[in-house]
Structures are given as C-alpha cells and as structure tokens.
Amino acid sequence: MTRKLLVTGFEPFGKDKINPSWEAVKGLPDSIDDCELVKLRLPVIFGEAAETVLRKAAEIRPEAILCVGQAGGRKAVTPEVVGINLRETSLPDNAGKSPQNEPVIVGGPAAYFSTVPVRGIVEAVKKEGISCALSYSAGVYVCNDLLYTLLHHYDGTTTRVGFIHVPYLPEQTDGKEAGMELERIVRALTIAAGVVSGECVQECER
Numbered sequence: 029m030t031r032k033l034l035v036t037g038f039e040p041f042g043k044d045k046i047n048p049s050w051e052a053v054k055g056l057p058d059s060i061d062d063c064e065l066v067k068l069r070l071p072v073i074f075g076e077a078a079e080t081v082l083r084k085a086a087e088i089r090p091e092a093i094l095c096v097g098q099a100g101g102r103k104a105v106t107p108e109v110v111g112i113n114l115r116e117t118s119l120p121d122n123a124g125k126s127p128q129n130e131p132v133i134v135g136g137p138a139a140y141f142s143t144v145p146v147r148g149i150v151e152a153v154k155k156e157g158i159s160c161a162l163s164y165s166a167g168v169y170v171c172n173d174l175l176y177t178l179l180h181h182y183d184g185t186t187t188r189v190g191f192i193h194v195p196y197l198p199e200q201t202d203g204k205e206a207g208m209e210l211e212r213i214v215r216a217l218t219i220a221a222g223v224v225s226g227e228c229v230q231e232c233e234r
Contacts, residue, residue, distance in 0.1 A: 031063045033225055034090040035217070036081055038097055038170070041072035041122050048197045048213060049096040055214040056221065063225040066090065072122045072170050074115055078177035085187075092144060092188035092224050093178060096217060097171035099193035103206040104159035105216040107146040108166040108191040111176035112139045116168040132176045140179035144190030149220045158216045159208070166191055192220060 037050030053067050068084050070077040085093060099106065113136045115127040146162060153160035166172040175191040182189050194216075198207040 031225070032066055032088050032090040033060075033063050033221055034066045034068060034081070034085055034088065034093045035221060036068045036070050036093070036095045038070050038072050038077070039122070041170075042119060044098075044200060046197065046200070047098050048194050048200070048210065049098050051197070051210055052194060052213040052217050053096055055210065056218055060218070060222050060225050063091075063221075065221060070095075070174070074121050074123075074125050074127060074170055074173050075177075076123070077170055077174045078181075081174065081178060082181060090187065092190070093182075094144065094221060094224055095171075095174055095178070095189075095191045097174075097191065097193050098196065099163075099167075099171075100196050100200070101205055102163075102193060102195045103208075104161045104195065105153060105208070105213065105220075106161055106163035106193045107144075107149045107220070108142060108175060108193065109146055109162055109164050110139050110141050111166055111172055111179050111191070112168070113137065113176055114168045115173055119169070121170055132173050133180050136176075136180055140176060140183065142175075142190045143179065143182070143188045144224050146190065149192070149223045152219050152223050153216045156215060156219060158212050160216060163193060166193070188224065190224065192217065
C-alpha cells in the first residue's frame with residue numbers, strides 16, 4: 029500500500045491576490061520515494077480549514093499531514109513547534125469572522141507540540157542553503173487554528189501533524205519587506221516532506 033502525505037496550502041486572504049503557501053504546495057512533486065503527496069487548498073476560515081483537512085484525511089488516511097501557511101515579514105521558512113488553544117484577530121477571515129479571546133477547542137489543553145520532526149526539517153533545509161528556523165508561535169489566526177485542531181484530533185494516534193510558515197513572495201513585498209522566491213520555497217517544502225516521509229517509514233519499522 030502506498031503511503032500518503034497530505035500537504036495543504038491556503039487561498040489568498042486580506043488584500044493579497046496570491047498566497048505563497050498554495051503556490052508552493054502546487055509546485056511540489058506528486059511523490060517522494062514511495063510516498064504519495066496529496067495536495068489540498070484550504071479556505072482561510074476559522075474552523076472550516078480544519079474541517080476540510082479532516083474530511084480529506086478520513087478519505088485517504090495519510091500517515092502524516094503537513095500544512096503550510098503565509099507569514100508576511102518572515103525572512104525564513106519556519107516550521108512551527110507549538111499550536112495554542114486561542115483564536116484572536118483584528119483581521120477578519122474570509123467569511124468575515126473576527127474571534128476575540130476564544131478557545132479553538134473548548135476544554136482543550138493550552139497547547140500541543142508538533143508531532144513532525146521540526147528540528148530535522150530545519151537542519152535538512154539549511155543544508156541546502158535556504159533560510160530556515162524554528163518558530164515558537166503560529167499566531168492566533170487561521171493557521172494556528174488549523175494546527176491546534178489537527179493536533180487535538182490526532183493526539184494519541186500514529187498520524188503525524190505539522191505546520192510550516194513561508195515568507196511572502198517577492199512580488200508581494202514591493203521591495204519593502206522580506207520575501208523568498210517561489211522556487212526556493214518549493215525546494216524547502218520538498219525537503220521537509222521528505223523528512224516527514226522518512227520519519228513515517230522509521231515509525232513503521234519500529
């Protein structure tokens with residue numbers, strides 16, 4: 029049976045016409061070794077993004093889920109270490125919702141740690157000369173909402189869950205902010221997917 033890695037990116041939101049997370053996910057290979065990469069575009073909507081992933085995951089039963097989002101202003105590709113149980117934003121999501129001081133999951137723990145090898149991803153990507161660093165805050169917008177919900181859902185299971193933020197593309201910055209070329213983001217995510225896939229193989233062999 030072919031192993032599956034579900035990789036997701038987001039639609040544009042706010043004033044942006046593109047979202048580098050989905051543009052990069054689209055550019056990933058269809059497979060890495062014997063692992064099929066299933067790509068999924070997500071709405072930037074609290075709750076609905078995670079529900080979209082969970083529906084697809086129930087259908088394909090992936091060994092791991094790697095979500096990707098945009099983080100304007102960051103200079104590096106940044107795997108997230110932790111998701112927190114909080115929704116709070118001044119920027120409405122694409123359904124017009126602006127939650128304030130709400131839990132992602134009522135009664136859930138304060139936080140979950142990522143279950144993909146984030147440090148291994150950083151090391152592998154940096155070896156390719158691409159800026160990459162751990163991030164200890166996925167924010168409190170839809171990206172964090174997605175990460176926390178998936179970690180909560182798969183807590184105690186063998187399904188791995190991780191999230192990576194990527195910088196703006198150069199065409200989004202007008203030279204005023206940090207950006208990264210799409211080709212480098214795609215390469216970084218390809219490496220990350222390979223690390224996650226390899227970890228899944230090791231888990232199966234234990």
